[in-house]
Amino acid sequence: MTESAISQRFTPECATMFLEIMQQLAEVRLKSGKVNSPLLKQFPAVIVEDSTSITFPAVLAEIWKGCGEGESTRSAAVKAFVRWDVVTGE
Numbered sequence: 001m002t003e004s005a006i007s008q009r010f011t012p013e014c015a016t017m018f019l020e021i022m023q024q025l026a027e028v029r030l031k032s033g034k035v036n037s038p039l040l041k042q043f044p045a046v047i048v049e050d051s052t053s054i055t056f057p058a059v060l061a062e063i064w065k066g067c068g069e070g071e072s073t074r075s076a077a078v079k080a081f082v083r084w085d086v087v088t089g090e
Contacts, residue, residue: 010056015063022078035086043087051081 040046056064056076066075084090 010060012060012063015056015060019063029090032084032089034089040087045088046086048084048086049082051079053077053079 035046054077055066056078058075061075064076064078066077
């Protein structure tokens with residue numbers, strides 16, 4: 001999928017639907033299997049974090065406020081972030 005294909009199909013209606021989905025997902029807490037390692041068991045938590053930014057066409061800035069600084073600043077974007085405790089699986 002190309003960036004232009006996303007731009008052509010990501011209409012304001014689609015952006016609103018995506019916002020509603022993201023709002024519901026923000027309330028979900030996922031749990032996966034624990035990492036079974038004697039080394040990790042000595043710690044109360046071992047946190048792994050990652051994030052990514054997804055840019056949208058500028059026309060969607062009213063729904064999706066941009067993020068970033070300098071040249072990488074976009075008027076419409078969202079930042080997705082995940083945090084996982086490998087000891088508990090949460």
